[in-house]
Amino acid sequence: MRARHHFHIEYGGHSVSATVQTGDPGVVEVLVDGKETGNVTTHDDRPVTVHVELPAEPPIPVTVRAMPGPGVPRCLLLVPEEPEPHVMAPRIF
Template identity: 85%
Template structure:
């Protein structure tokens, strides 16, 4: 059964949102400042990393690491030189 889960964080003056659609083949979409900048698929509950760039001067490469399961999905924003990452808060629509 498919379900959509939404996550968000404000990071270095930018809005980063992720949507994780669970199911047999989970899909992760990442938006930066409201524009889709990356997406990926994975199998079952395997974690997936989506690399995106924040439109700063100079541009800042970041990654969103999504774990579709087991249980409730989770997302972390991994910035440069920040290996522990920042937990992206779940959003309810």
């Protein structure tokens, strides 16, 4: 059964949102400041990464790591040179 889960975080003055659609195949879509900047197809419950950039001068490369399962999906924002990942909060639409 397919389900859509939404996640969000504010980082460095930018809005980063992710939608995880479960199922086989599933999809992870990432929006930065409301614009789709990356997507990837998932298979099974394996974690996937989506590399995107935050618009700055120079652009800041970041990675969204999505764990579609098992159980409830989760998303993290990974920023280079920062040792701890940032947990993206679930959003209800």
